[in-house]
Amino acid sequence: MVNTYNHTLTWSTTRITLLEYCNKKYYFNYYPHALRSLNQEVWLTALLLKNLKSIDMRVGEKTHHLLSDYLRALKKWMQDEAAIQEHKDRIIDEMRKEFEISKTRDYAAYDRDRKFGLSEHYYWENIDDKLEEAIKKALNNLEVFLESDRNEKVQHYFKNAKSVYVENPREKDFDGMKVNLYSIPELRPVNVMAAPDFGVVIADNKYLILDRKTGQEKMDTDGISEQLKIYALKLLLKGNVDIANVDIEAYEIYLPSLHQFGGKIEKDDIDNIIQKLKEDVEFQKQFLVDNDIIKNQPLASTSFPRTKSEKKCAGCTFRKVCEDLKNFE
DSSP, X not given: OOOOOOOOOEEOHHHHHHHHHOHHHHHHHHOGGGGTTTOHHXXXXXXXXXTOBOXXXXXXXXXXXXXXXXXXXXXXXXXXXXXXXXXXXXXXXXHHHHHHHHHHTOGGGXXXXXXXXXXXXXXXXXXXXXXXXXXXXXXXXXXXXXXXXXXXXXXXXXXXXXXXXXXXXXXXXXXXXXXOOTTSGGGTTOEEBOOXXXXXXXXXXXXXXXXXXXXXXXXXXXXXXXXXXXXXXXXXXXXXXXXXXXEEEEEEEETTTOOEEEEEOOHHHHHHHHHHHHHHHHHHHTTBGGGOTTTTXXXXXXXXOOOSOHHHHHTOTTHHHHXXXXXXX
């Protein structure tokens, strides 16, 4: 069967991290279509596993939904306790219903667009005792935010800033997320998406970018993260302005600790992320037929070696399809 898939190469911090983590997992996550001509069952299993998430990942997702729901409503009108409770109740209801649907393991009726399945259920793990804990974590992340001075700062921005952006993770605006790389010839064909959780145009040429995190806090607290640099680069390219003429501050904020990492974006940060993009694309090209990032057609699955780390494999979402694929390689 001829592979008719045709989609320009995409770059993201998650994608490049996954490629470095395990080449085979990268293949399963971003090129499952390539398995279709090899074996239909393996292909369908890979598609399914690609859209499952662990319960910890679900906590992060629901935290983002909850905070976005609150902030987008707050942008329009003040939120009293009753309104805030409505946001909480919605998340609680969603998490409980989706958990029960996931438990049925009815993958014949699986709705890929909703992405509600939990990887633990797929592997027959009993996580019934973790549901209420997961709900509590998501709600606690909102409570920590509400009780912090960050909540007051947000309200100040809504009233006084030139404009405020609040991401809506429930409805992705892919056109709005796209980074315009036309002015960088080597990266022109590459698809890069970026949308921070919260952005503020404080005044002319003065910006603030905030991104919330719910995972493990990073150990290296020096410098600006690649993700924040991408957000800043997108802002500069969109406005066709030089970093020397604007003031951009960008921070990652971890929940529930509220620890903040980041700072003022400098010229070196922008130069570094552009160079990183170029280097990463060259790395990714090694796994593509003819190194063609426009066709973005992967080499054979055997060209994507598996990690040698048993620890990584033990908790990998793709461990079932990875084992099955060995019979066809």
